[in-house]
Amino acid sequence: MAVFEVCGGYSLCGDIEPQGAKNEALQILCAVLLTPQEVKVSNIPEIVDVMELVELLRRMGVKVEKLGPGEYSFRADDIDLNYLLTEDYRKRASRLRGSVMIIGPLLARFGVGYLPVPGGDKIGRRRLDTHFIGFHKLGATFNFDIADGFFAVEGKDMKGTYMLLDEASVTGTANIIMAAVLTEGTTTIYNAACEPYIQQLCKMLNRMGAKISGIASNLLTIEGVEALGGTTHRMLPDMIEVGSFIGLAAMTASDITIKNVSYDNLGIIPAQFARMGIALEQKGDDIHIPRQEHYQIDTFLDGSIMNISDAPWPGLTPDLLSVFLVVATQANGSVLIHQKMFESRLFFVDKLIDMGAQIILCDPHRATVIGHDRKVQLRGTTMSSPDIRAGVALLIAAMSAEGKSRIQNVEQIDRGYQNIDGRLNALGARITRIED
Numbered sequence: 346m347a348v349f350e351v352c353g354g355y356s357l358c359g360d361i362e363p364q365g366a367k368n369e370a371l372q373i374l375c376a377v378l379l380t381p382q383e384v385k386v387s388n389i390p391e392i393v394d395v396m397e398l399v400e401l402l403r404r405m406g407v408k409v410e411k412l413g414p415g416e417y418s419f420r421a422d423d424i425d426l427n428y429l430l431t432e433d434y435r436k437r438a439s440r441l442r443g444s445v446m447i448i449g450p451l452l453a454r455f456g457v458g459y460l461p462v463p464g465g466d467k468i469g470r471r472r473l474d475t476h477f478i479g480f481h482k483l484g485a486t487f488n489f490d491i492a493d494g495f496f497a498v499e500g501k502d503m504k505g506t507y508m509l510l511d512e513a514s515v516t517g518t519a520n521i522i523m524a525a526v527l528t529e530g531t532t533t534i535y536n537a538a539c540e541p542y543i544q545q546l547c548k549m550l551n552r553m554g555a556k557i558s559g560i561a562s563n564l565l566t567i568e569g570v571e572a573l574g575g576t577t578h579r580m581l582p583d584m585i586e587v588g589s590f591i592g593l594a595a596m597t598a599s600d601i602t603i604k605n606v607s608y609d610n611l612g613i614i615p616a617q618f619a620r621m622g623i624a625l626e627q628k629g630d631d632i633h634i635p636r637q638e639h640y641q642i643d644t645f646l647d648g649s650i651m652n653i654s655d656a657p658w659p660g661l662t663p664d665l666l667s668v669f670l671v672v673a674t675q676a677n678g679s680v681l682i683h684q685k686m687f688e689s690r691l692f693f694v695d696k697l698i699d700m701g702a703q704i705i706l707c708d709p710h711r712a713t714v715i716g717h718d719r720k721v722q723l724r725g726t727t728m729s730s731p732d733i734r735a736g737v738a739l740l741i742a743a744m745s746a747e748g749k750s751r752i753q754n755v756e757q758i759d760r761g762y763q764n765i766d767g768r769l770n771a772l773g774a775r776i777t778r779i780e781d
Contacts, residue, residue: 347755349766352775353725353746356636357599359772363587363606364390364763365415365580368664369542371443372519373578374398374419376546377407378450379523380553381422382575389415389580393760394441401437401444404428426451429459435495445473446516448498449523452485456501475510475517482508483521483528505530505569513538513563513657519546525567526555532567539563540658541581541610552576582607585664586762587632588614589737592668593769594634595623596675596745598719601772603632612659620651621669621676639718642678650713654683663687667738670694674702674723675745676716683711693735696728700746725750733761740765744774753781 365388377384403409406425410418428434438444439461448458477487485500505528518538525532539561547560553576556568587606594601608630615625622640626633642651655663663686670682684690688709698704700723703715725748730736736758743750766776
């Protein structure tokens with residue numbers, strides 16, 4: 346198990362470029378199963394979760410070739426469906442939350458799909474009902490062995506239909522889209538997620554020959570086609586990493602330029618950081634965050650405490666609330682962080698409290714943060730990374746803290762951030778990776 350040893354209190358300076366989007370990559374890589382033709386994908390983040398999915402596809406029979414840094418070729422012309430029943434498949438797929446999106450393409454192309462209960466962050470209940478209700482509406486049948494933790498889905502004669510999703514699930518929407526593109530008839534998905542990564546998936550599928558309309562809205566119409574062809578695709582930059590770097594710059598009083606952020610696809614993220622009092626400037630497709638000794642949290646028009654909460658796109662992504670929370674600890678003012686989607690994601694705040702942060706955990710979904718305005722620095726401590734996003738929030742806290750911190754279980758951070766210590770050290774951070 347690796348450990349980060351972090352010497353805090355250093356300001357950073359320089360340019361940094363975000364990696365390709367992790368959440369987009371998990372969808373796009375599953376979509377290569379929809380065609381026997383070659384699909385070339387670039388700007389793939391070479392992080393643990395994505396590389397595990399690439400290896401899983403390879404073991405399923407997908408021919409994978411690395412063409413360059415972050416660039417791969419995939420050809421799914423000889424899929425071994427028997428592998429899906431093996432213990433090796435069960436073991437590998439259960440380690441990865443994104444493996445759930447294998448089922449939609451398998452159903453569409455082969456009429457069957459198998460999946461163990463997928464893994465991922467332990468941030469509360471992450472139900473799969475939306476996925477399987479959608480498959481059922483298309484005509485698929487499924488069995489779930491609770492004792493065995495294994496899903497078996499069959500859909501030999503699926504037909505297009507209308508469905509109203511019970512939640513605007515991003516992975517659920519992606520999975521149903523991929524199941525529907527090769528399904529006979531018209532499928533209409535209402536209350537569909539419309540994040541930029543879903544838009545990217547739909548655009549890629551249309552280039553492959555799919556007929557999807559309503560892209561960027563919550564009402565998608567899919568005309569089923571008989572087959573899809575190959576294409577090329579480039580991932581968007583990771584908006585979560587962009588937000589993490591904005592928060593890091595403010596928290597450490599650094600002067601950082603984030604390069605090539607695809608600003609138009611960041612949605613409300615820059616505006617929400619501005620509400621935290623963080624100065625940032627758009628320069629073309631870059632974001633410059635100047636050194637700031639102080640940042641003042643805004644209030645609502647009636648003077649009441651600012652409330653920052655997650656919401657379906659174009660609202661704020663829940664993956665950034667951990668960063669907003671840690672950044673608020675050194676702001677001037679107070680804020681209520683409301684994590685609506687997951688009931689265990691705020692439980693890392695006890696580690697920040699140990700560092701000297703003033704946080705009241707109101708309940709599993711809400712925390713009130715009273716900022717120190719840098720009058721009191723956080724103090725270094727030893728802590729463990731509970732999940733990807735909390736892990737990077739703790740790293741940001743450690744980099745701003747007085748003294749030395751140790752962050753254990755940094756494999757969690759590695760699941761979502763590629764070479765994060767090396768890239769931040771290039772800007773002046775003091776992070777040492779120790780193999781424990």
